[in-house]
Amino acid sequence: MLPNIPFIQKKKGQDKSKVFVPSRRDFLKLGSLATGGLILGVNFQCSGPKGELVTFAPNVYLSIDSTNQVTLVAHRSEMGTGIRTSLPQIVADELGADWSTIKIVQAEGDEEKYGNQNTDGSFSVRMFFEPMRKAGATARHMLIAAAAADWGVDPSQCDTRDGKVIGDGKEIAFGDLVGKLKDTPVPDPESITLRELSSYKLIGTDVPIYDLKNIAMGKAVFGADVDLPDMKIAVVRRTPVIGAKVVSYNDEKALAVPGVVQVVKIEGSGNPPGLDKALEGIAVIAENTWSAIKGRDALEIEWDLGENKDYSSKKQLAEMLQSTRSNGKVRRERGNFDSANRSASRKIERTYEAPFYAHATIEPPAAIAHVKPDGSCEVWAPTQHPQWARGAVAGALGVDVSQVKVNVTLLGGGFGRKSKPDFVVEAALISKAANGPVRVQWTRDDDLHFDFFHSHSAQRIIATLDSSGGLTGWNHHTVFPAIGSTSSKEELHPSDGEMGLGCVDFPFNVPNIRVETHESTGNTRVGWLRSVSNIHHAFAIHTMLDEIAEARGKDPLENALELLGEDRDITFQSEMVGGEYGNYGESIDNYPWNTGRMKNVIRTLREKSNWDANKAAGKIMGFAAHKSFLTYVGCVVLLEKGADGKILIPEVHYVVDCGVAVNTDRIRSQFEGGAQFATSLATTSEITLENGQVQQNNFDTYQIIRMPAAPKKIHVHIVKSQIKPTGVGEPPVPPFIPALANAMYQMNGQRIYKLPFKV
Amino acid sequence: MPNYTLKINGESKEVEALEDMPLLWVIRDLLKMKGTKFGCGQSFCGACTVHLDGNAVRSCSLPISAVGTGEITTIEGLSENGDHPVQKAWVEHIVPQCGYCQSGQIMNAAALLNSNASPSEEEIEQAMAGNLCRCGTYNRIKDAIVTASKSL
Numbered sequence: 001m002l003p004n005i006p007f008i009q010k011k012k013g014q015d016k017s018k019v020f021v022p023s024r025r026d027f028l029k030l031g032s033l034a035t036g037g038l039i040l041g042v043n044f045q046c047s048g049p050k051g052e053l054v055t056f057a058p059n060v061y062l063s064i065d066s067t068n069q070v071t072l073v074a075h076r077s078e079m080g081t082g083i084r085t086s087l088p089q090i091v092a093d094e095l096g097a098d099w100s101t102i103k104i105v106q107a108e109g110d111e112e113k114y115g116n117q118n119t120d121g122s123f124s125v126r127m128f129f130e131p132m133r134k135a136g137a138t139a140r141h142m143l144i145a146a147a148a149a150d151w152g153v154d155p156s157q158c159d160t161r162d163g164k165v166i167g168d169g170k171e172i173a174f175g176d177l178v179g180k181l182k183d184t185p186v187p188d189p190e191s192i193t194l195r196e197l198s199s200y201k202l203i204g205t206d207v208p209i210y211d212l213k214n215i216a217m218g219k220a221v222f223g224a225d226v227d228l229p230d231m232k233i234a235v236v237r238r239t240p241v242i243g244a245k246v247v248s249y250n251d252e253k254a255l256a257v258p259g260v261v262q263v264v265k266i267e268g269s270g271n272p273p274g275l276d277k278a279l280e281g282i283a284v285i286a287e288n289t290w291s292a293i294k295g296r297d298a299l300e301i302e303w304d305l306g307e308n309k310d311y312s313s314k315k316q317l318a319e320m321l322q323s324t325r326s327n328g329k330v331r332r333e334r335g336n337f338d339s340a341n342r343s344a345s346r347k348i349e350r351t352y353e354a355p356f357y358a359h360a361t362i363e364p365p366a367a368i369a370h371v372k373p374d375g376s377c378e379v380w381a382p383t384q385h386p387q388w389a390r391g392a393v394a395g396a397l398g399v400d401v402s403q404v405k406v407n408v409t410l411l412g413g414g415f416g417r418k419s420k421p422d423f424v425v426e427a428a429l430i431s432k433a434a435n436g437p438v439r440v441q442w443t444r445d446d447d448l449h450f451d452f453f454h455s456h457s458a459q460r461i462i463a464t465l466d467s468s469g470g471l472t473g474w475n476h477h478t479v480f481p482a483i484g485s486t487s488s489k490e491e492l493h494p495s496d497g498e499m500g501l502g503c504v505d506f507p508f509n510v511p512n513i514r515v516e517t518h519e520s521t522g523n524t525r526v527g528w529l530r531s532v533s534n535i536h537h538a539f540a541i542h543t544m545l546d547e548i549a550e551a552r553g554k555d556p557l558e559n560a561l562e563l564l565g566e567d568r569d570i571t572f573q574s575e576m577v578g579g580e581y582g583n584y585g586e587s588i589d590n591y592p593w594n595t596g597r598m599k600n601v602i603r604t605l606r607e608k609s610n611w612d613a614n615k616a617a618g619k620i621m622g623f624a625a626h627k628s629f630l631t632y633v634g635c636v637v638l639l640e641k642g643a644d645g646k647i648l649i650p651e652v653h654y655v656v657d658c659g660v661a662v663n664t665d666r667i668r669s670q671f672e673g674g675a676q677f678a679t680s681l682a683t684t685s686e687i688t689l690e691n692g693q694v695q696q697n698n699f700d701t702y703q704i705i706r707m708p709a710a711p712k713k714i715h716v717h718i719v720k721s722q723i724k725p726t727g728v729g730e731p732p733v734p735p736f737i738p739a740l741a742n743a744m745y746q747m748n749g750q751r752i753y754k755l756p757f758k759v
Numbered sequence: 760m761p762n763y764t765l766k767i768n769g770e771s772k773e774v775e776a777l778e779d780m781p782l783l784w785v786i787r788d789l790l791k792m793k794g795t796k797f798g799c800g801q802s803f804c805g806a807c808t809v810h811l812d813g814n815a816v817r818s819c820s821l822p823i824s825a826v827g828t829g830e831i832t833t834i835e836g837l838s839e840n841g842d843h844p845v846q847k848a849w850v851e852h853i854v855p856q857c858g859y860c861q862s863g864q865i866m867n868a869a870a871l872l873n874s875n876a877s878p879s880e881e882e883i884e885q886a887m888a889g890n891l892c893r894c895g896t897y898n899r900i901k902d903a904i905v906t907a908s909k910s911l
């Protein structure tokens with residue numbers, strides 16, 4: 001299967017939608033959800049993660065029973081972004097339900113019913129805002145129709161609020177209308193009116209996350225928390241080098257560990273490893289996790305290390321950096337950079353390096369699988385992408401997808417890692433060998449060694465200025481092992497999709513632009529991590545812009561505002577060379593790159609961060625503004641030297657324009673967390689490989705930020721907007737890193753060209 | 760395999776386990792209490808934090824043979840209905856994102872307040888430095904600890 005990354009193709013076709021009462025057979029299958037009363041299914045089409053048209057057609061998405069219980073289905077994976085709350089929140093608001101009594105049930109992975117459930121690419125709210133509104137509004141229309149008929153009043157005089165229909169001085173609870181709804185037809189979608197944005201009571205407010213109390217009580221169920229009768233635990237010794245093969249192994253000592261019951265070999269995918277395959281390894285199956293870990297330690301394995309055995313990430317990075325000196329494959333061309341270069345009165349040429357990063361979710365991968373005697377398989381997993389897991393498991397077991405059921409648990413962090421189903425496939429293969437239910441448990445060293453890393457990268461940017469300080473030319477070289485290289489050795493250049501993440505979509509008004517890529521090979525598993533290629537691209541571009549501002553003698557905010565030019569929508573497509581501009585899967589007409597919105601973000605940031613007053617007071621600050629995943633973000637980072645000489649981040653200011661804000665608390669929390677995540681990328685984290693092997697084993701060597709060094713006050717200002725909503729999971733990360741690097745320059749006069757850097 | 764009697768959340772539990780089995784796996788795999796989490800197995804992340812006689816310990820690195828007669832409290836035993844002041848403050852500040860680290864954060868914060876009822880910002884930072892949160896909820900954790908300390 002191709003990397004399922006949220007970008008590239010444009011959507012086609014038109015929006016068809018319908019709401020229906022499902023057949024009795026359909027909803028009986030969902031016994032836990034529906035116990036009579038009003039049950040509605042929907043069939044909507046919307047734009048999918050790759051821009052394709054996706055069907056969202058759950059047989060049941062909403063039920064109301066006679067006890068007044070409203071139940072909604074959450075079909076996206078919850079990994080900390082709050083999506084399990086935000087989408088039901090939209091339905092409930094349109095419905096006029098009483099949020100405090102709503103029940104949410106998690107949907108299983110089922111493409112036919114829910115369309116693509118890949119929770120990645122910050123697109124859940126963007127994609128489902130309209131369908132969720134229509135779904136809720138349809139049920140509201142039906143409830144109102146039933147009540148109005150009963151009261152003999154016109155439906156237009158009625159509304160819903162707090163789980164009741166009100167009108168004509170009367171009110172009735174939804175539950176009491178359930179009996180009458182049998183004869184109420186489902187209204188035609190054309191006749192449905194949505195509430196005014198300004199009249200929403202839940203949308204645009206701080207609705208607490210649904211699982212809050214359960215989490216605080218330790219009751220929330222994550223992947224490894226699922227427990228089945230007679231379940232065994234497996235821990236795997238995987239290939240030390242990607243592509244290595246087991247020559248022979250001795251399991252005598254492992255089997256002698258009390259509690260160990262079986263040792264099995266997992267046939268690996270080889271090289272390239274693929275995104276959805278198990279790695280070669282030996283699994284130790286035991287009665288409990290500790291016995292499995294001890295059994296693994298006791299394994300003796302002889303490996304054929306294969307073609308990556310001499311791989312050094314340091315050496316590859318040096319070669320990649322060298323390659324940026326030559327001409328590459330041109331990906332975007334505007335004007336003629338060569339002539340700008342020839343006539344430049346000043347040139348700034350810089351290189352940038354960034355390392356491999358691991359996701360390091362605090363919950364390491366774990367999955368439970370039960371392959372039954374009839375060959376069918378049921379899975380419980382913290383997966384961002386249940387259908388991919390379903391298909392990959394079916395493929396690995398050689399059964400039809402209909403034989404595989406995937407239950408989605410809460411995710412203890414995802415950040416892109418848990419969209420890849422390799423660990424779920426492992427669980428299924430081991431369960432098959434064990435003839436019973438198995439949990440495969442990854443340890444922290446497994447997680448760091450066998451992640452799908454964010455690629456390391458080298459870049460070179462040459463900026464040319466004319467004699468009056470005008471920026472005349474921009475030449476950006478970028479090279480990094482492409483995500484595609486994990487699946488194919490032929491993928492030597494970053495894809496269009498990866499180039500659309502903060503590189504070819506350089507929005508500044510420069511007459512001559514050339515963007516080039518260079519070749520590099522994949523020698524480990526790479527994948528996508530929170531904001532993907534935006535991480536290194538934004539770092540290079542916005543630290544360079546800070547140097548340009550300095551060279552032009554301009555304030556960096558002024559510089560950005562000026563270079564963005566007139567308020568306008570930018571289309572990149574005509575300047576793409578041999579490729580397409582992805583725009584995160586959306587058409588550029590529906591979601592244009594609007595310079596006015598970005599300028600508004602920067603001006604608001606200037607005010608909210610007290611930029612001018614702080615500057616006059618001599619405070620140390622850095623700035624960057626970057627659009628990613630269709631959301632516009634500006635960031636100012638302040639720095640301060642503590643009494644002990646340590647540099648601290650006392651304040652961060654974000655301004656975000658994400659269109660309509662659905663759950664304001666979760667938007668803020670994504671930015672608060674995004675700043676911390678980005679601080680780790682900028683200052684503490686780095687994965688290196690020598691002899692093909694990852695050198696970091698745990699949080700002592702792969703460090704993430706801890707509370708004492710974490711940014712302290714993170715202020716998030718959300719721009720009020722009526723424009724279609726866009727996601728916020730990833731956009732906080734890209735601008736933070738250059739803003740911090742630019743502040744470091746103000747602090748000590750040293751420009752930063754390499755991640756991670758010491759503060 | 761040896762037998763052990765553990766005092767956990769006010770109850771006495773018998774388990775049979777290898778003597779080097781960390782308390783974390785005893786709690787999760789043998790006693791089937793899933794609120795205490797595994798994050799690193801080497802005392803680096805704090806996800807597995809429980810109380811031993813009121814002090815925060817990393818259960819991933821404490822072999823069962825070293826527990827002795829100490830009183831163990833896990834997140835399940837911190838309060839009956841989630842109304843420990845720390846839990847209430849966590850809800851008030853909507854601290855969690857994914858939630859995975861939060862049992863350990865809450866147990867560590869509760870132990871901190873046991874020994875220091877009104878910690879300074881710096882004392883909070885130092886006491887919580889061993890608890891990682893990849894989602895980055897640190898500032899809300901700090902605010903929640905301050906709120907909890909006021910209600911003690």
Ligand code: FES
Nearest residue numbers: 798799800805819
């Ligand atoms: S699991 Fe015990 S400190 Fe990380």
Ligand code: FES
Nearest residue numbers: 857858860892894
């Ligand atoms: S809330 Fe996700 S790791 Fe802390």
